[in-house]
Amino acid sequence: MEEFERFDLTEEERMLRDMVRRLAKEKVAPGAEERDKKGEYPYDMLELMKENGLMGIDFPEAYDGMAAGMIAHCVVVEELAKADAAVALIPSCQELGSLPIILAGTHEQKEKYLKPLSTGEKLAAFGLTEAKGGSDVAALKTRAVRKGDKYILNGTKMWITNGGVADTYCIYAVTDPDKPQHQNASVFILEKGMPGFSVGKKESKLGIRCSDTRELVFEDVEVPVENLLAGEGQGFHIMMKTLDFSRPSVAAQALGIAAGAFEYATEYAKERITFGKPIIRHQAIAFKLADMSMRTTAARQLLWKTCSLLDKEGKDLSRIPAETIRHSSMSKAYCSDVAMWTTIEAVQVLGGFGYSTEYPVERMMRDAKITQIYEGTNEIQRIVIASTL
Numbered sequence: 001m002e003e004f005e006r007f008d009l010t011e012e013e014r015m016l017r018d019m020v021r022r023l024a025k026e027k028v029a030p031g032a033e034e035r036d037k038k039g040e041y042p043y044d045m046l047e048l049m050k051e052n053g054l055m056g057i058d059f060p061e062a063y064d065g066m067a068a069g070m071i072a073h074c075v076v077v078e079e080l081a082k083a084d085a086a087v088a089l090i091p092s093c094q095e096l097g098s099l100p101i102i103l104a105g106t107h108e109q110k111e112k113y114l115k116p117l118s119t120g121e122k123l124a125a126f127g128l129t130e131a132k133g134g135s136d137v138a139a140l141k142t143r144a145v146r147k148g149d150k151y152i153l154n155g156t157k158m159w160i161t162n163g164g165v166a167d168t169y170c171i172y173a174v175t176d177p178d179k180p181q182h183q184n185a186s187v188f189i190l191e192k193g194m195p196g197f198s199v200g201k202k203e204s205k206l207g208i209r210c211s212d213t214r215e216l217v218f219e220d221v222e223v224p225v226e227n228l229l230a231g232e233g234q235g236f237h238i239m240m241k242t243l244d245f246s247r248p249s250v251a252a253q254a255l256g257i258a259a260g261a262f263e264y265a266t267e268y269a270k271e272r273i274t275f276g277k278p279i280i281r282h283q284a285i286a287f288k289l290a291d292m293s294m295r296t297t298a299a300r301q302l303l304w305k306t307c308s309l310l311d312k313e314g315k316d317l318s319r320i321p322a323e324t325i326r327h328s329s330m331s332k333a334y335c336s337d338v339a340m341w342t343t344i345e346a347v348q349v350l351g352g353f354g355y356s357t358e359y360p361v362e363r364m365m366r367d368a369k370i371t372q373i374y375e376g377t378n379e380i381q382r383i384v385i386a387s388t389l
């Protein structure tokens with residue numbers, strides 16, 4: 001196993017990172033403050049992602065993806081998140097929303113739905129959470145009842161990223177309530193505009209403010225049987241494996257936020273003079289920066305190792321080893337905790353200016369918080385980690 005674990009980038013990954021780093025600096029960073037204020041979905045940034053081929057970095061080649069691997073995907077997300085975490089969420093959510101199809105779709109389903117997702121021509125959303133408690137996934141209530149060659153869906157989802165802008169939705173619904181909770185649900189592919197399928201109001205959020213987060217409502221939505229992924233009862237397994245593969249992407253988003261805040265605070269600390277010297281020469285500030293350097297470097301190594309473990313696994317419904325599941329949860333929890341800590345400290349390094357919306361670190365601090373919450377809170381990650389020990 002050891003020979004597969006990766007701690008550095010290949011030449012191709014380095015070139016990709018440098019390209020995205022430039023793009024983020026020149027085209028993404030300048031509008032970040034404005035996008036945060038407006039809180040509207042950034043279609044111009046979506047176009048930028050599409051033009052530069054960043055929507056399907058780790059999607060299968062047979063379905064128009066780049067198949068460049070998890071490290072490449074995470075490097076792209078990290079570089080974008082250094083400039084704007086909400087823009088990094090564009091390729092990240094595309095991956096999350098498409099993974100159930102990648103893992104469990106038939107050739108026909110992939111031809112029809114995955115190809116336009118790989119290129120970004122269409123957008124994906126992942127519909128798992130409901131209002132009654134997202135962490136307890138197996139207790140969810142959206143119901144699908146088979147009637148002839150259709151399933152009739154009723155229920156609501158909450159907090160769905162891309163809810164109002166997506167075209168293709170992977171929705172988790174109970175198909176057999178009499179079965180035990182981990183065997184009673186299935187995943188369906190829904191399309192925007194299906195009769196009875198509507199979206200609720202856009203949530204107003206603390207951070208990632210331009211990302212579109214909404215409620216989804218299903219009222220007698222007729223879904224053809226050919227839109228069922230794998231078989232009835234496979235839903236819990238599909239959604240959990242999706243999350244094992246997608247949590248590194250949240251980790252990469254968090255790492256980018258942390259790295260962006262660390263870089264900004266370091267440059268600021270070299271310029272800001274108090275008591276006759278740059279504040280980086282005051283040990284209290286220097287030690288904060290040293291800790292930021294230490295933690296972001298450690299976080300990146302954990303993330304890349306996780307990606308290399310996941311890259312060994314089949315993107316199908318086979319079971320993943322406990323060690324790999326543990327790494328996926330460890331990288332999500334660790335990178336996001338590092339992002340939260342780093343951004344709070346970066347605000348402190350900038351003093352009063354850190355608290356102003358004219359400097360990016362307060363936005364980074366607000367954006368960091370979501371990475372400790374979505375795709376399973378960090379409490380849930382610790383439950384997963386502990387359960388594999």
Ligand SMILES: Cc1cc2nc3c(=O)[nH]c(=O)nc-3n(C[C@H](O)[C@H](O)[C@H](O)COP(=O)(O)OP(=O)(O)OC[C@H]3O[C@@H](n4cnc5c(N)ncnc54)[C@H](O)[C@@H]3O)c2cc1C
Pocket residue numbers: 125126127128129130131132133134135136158159160161162205213370373374375376377378379380383
């Ligand atoms: C901006 C945003 C975007 C999102 N995007 C999506 C999306 O695209 N698709 C989707 O399906 N969902 C999405 N979510 C939902 C997200 O994954 C859930 O909010 C998250 O999993 C937590 O669920 P909850 O909010 O119901 O919290 P709850 O489950 O109610 O948890 C509340 C608190 O209790 C803690 N807790 C719960 N159970 C336990 C336990 N057993 N032990 C210890 N502590 C526990 C939690 O850690 C948390 O601190 C999004 C959420 C947000 C805010």
